[in-house]
Amino acid sequence: MSDVGIKVENLTKNFGSGDSEVRVLENASLEVKKGEFAALVAPSGAGKTTLLMMLGCVTKPTSGKIWLGDELVWDENHWSIPDTRRIRREKIGFIFQAHYLIPFLNVIENVKLIPLTNGWPAEKAEKKAMELLDYFDVADKRDAMPSQLSGGQNQRVAIARALSNEPEIILADEPTAALDMQRAVSVVKMLREIALERNVAIIMVTHDERLLPYCDKILSIENRKVVTTTQDAKKII
Template identity: 55%
Template sequence: LRDVSLTVYPRQVVALLGPSGSGKTTLLNVIGCILGASSGSMALDGERVIEDGRWLRSDLRRLRLDKIGFIFQFHNLIPFLDATENVALVLRLAGKDAETARARAIELLDYLEVGNRRSAMPAKLSGGEAQRVAIARALANRPRIILADEPTAALDSKRAG
């Protein structure tokens, strides 16, 4: 990436368009604090996290957990956890008790119309069902920022729109 300057405000939706290999996913990974930047600075939710290409926080996992929801092109569900457990895990990592985490997971799965599949393992879900579970997981902690990398690729046209 070179010469990227981007400001996004609360409740604003931004779409990155460009050909394959142009850096869209790389940019999302930098914004999501998965990849570092070799130069420049970045702030998330008003907090500087990169300055002159170095991280200013040592607890990037906590930052991602607290502020960022990720929806990837491929669902990346944990194969040995059922749909509810995949969503609840994020909440448990954030310190929520098991009952609260499970209730929020079920609420989101119902909202995304996969509540009837809440006990299914990822291998037993269709591509679209698995992606909706991944979307529920991304929304679980009510993140300030949602980063989505082709999130509707596995969804049918009714749900993708």
């Protein structure tokens, strides 16, 4: 088993065709190892969310290769796996700017949903959900509905849900945009701890440069390519 969490080689993404074709990424490459926490930054419209959705096996690239762990999932011009939904359910945890908790399910039901969908026994799913809720200090809210929680509590539950399938990879799209600075730093510190403690590769899209020192790598999109800057986040943790 290698230590690669996410690896991309020569990834290209075009929208449209002919005179209306727009190239968002061109021969972009990157690598994030297991246990690393990377920030993805670029101006609006540069392709950050598009890149995240390709890594999440939601959007098809135009060409290139994508590995998630040891598994080649996109090979030049086609998915090299029969079921992208399986990859999303089993390998990937998604976190978004909005929490997207299911409003008619309570907290523990939201967190248990993905493991149950993956075929986990109910007792195991319940145990994992409570472990995560306790980790994020919202165990006392297990029977509460999302509407009864604060914004910060909802985001903690959403992160717990993203971890409920024990993913190898977490893709976070502006997870702190709706939070004040204090709560944003708290969430980012949690993500870094998750990367280290659970050996998860994390990529977080952010516009907030104040959060970058907490990350191991900064991935930026420049001239349709990905530029990687490595730094020592341990200095401020």
